[in-house]
Structure formats: structure tokens, C-alpha cells
Amino acid sequence: MLKLNCEQATRMMSESQERPLRPAERTVLRMHTWICAGCRNFGGQLGFIRQAMKGFAAQADDDHNAPPGGA
Numbered sequence: 299m300l301k302l303n304c305e306q307a308t309r310m311m312s313e314s315q316e317r318p319l320r321p322a323e324r325t326v327l328r329m330h331t332w333i334c335a336g337c338r339n340f341g342g343q344l345g346f347i348r349q350a351m352k353g354f355a356a357q358a359d360d361d362h363n364a365p366p367g368g369a
């Protein structure tokens with residue numbers, strides 16, 4: 299069974315922000331975060347940042363699409 303160490307796991311999580319992980323990578327990463335609270339927290343923080351960025355992008359989009367303010 300393929301296992302990750304913490305360094306590999308965190309690096310993979312960082313990479314996942316830039317490219318989609320392969321199914322096998324996601325599986326081993328999930329298994330690692332299941333047993334490793336440290337990497338789980340790291341992933342949670344990344345997820346939070348990602349959500350925040352997404353929210354920011356969505357907001358910017360709304361702003362862009364908003365009708366011109368009149369009067």
C-alpha cells in the first residue's frame with residue numbers, strides 16, 4: 299500500500315491548488331489526512347484560502363456584472 303509522509307502530503311496539497319490531482323494521488327492523500335491531524339489542518343487551511351479566493355472572485359464577478367449604477 300502506497301503511503302505518503304507529511305512532506306509529500308503537504309506538497310501534494312499545495313500542488314492540488316495548481317493542478318487537478320490524479321485519482322491515485324487523491325486516494326493516498328486522503329488516506330494520509332485521515333490518520334494525520336497535522337496534514338488535515340494544513341489541508342483545511344488550504345481549503346479555507348481556496349474558498350476565500352473563490353468568494354473573492356465571485357464577488358468581483360458580481361461587481362463586474364452589476365448594472366451601472368444610475369442616478
Ligand SMILES: [Zn+2]
Pocket residue numbers: 303304305307330334335336337338
Ligand atoms: Zn502528515
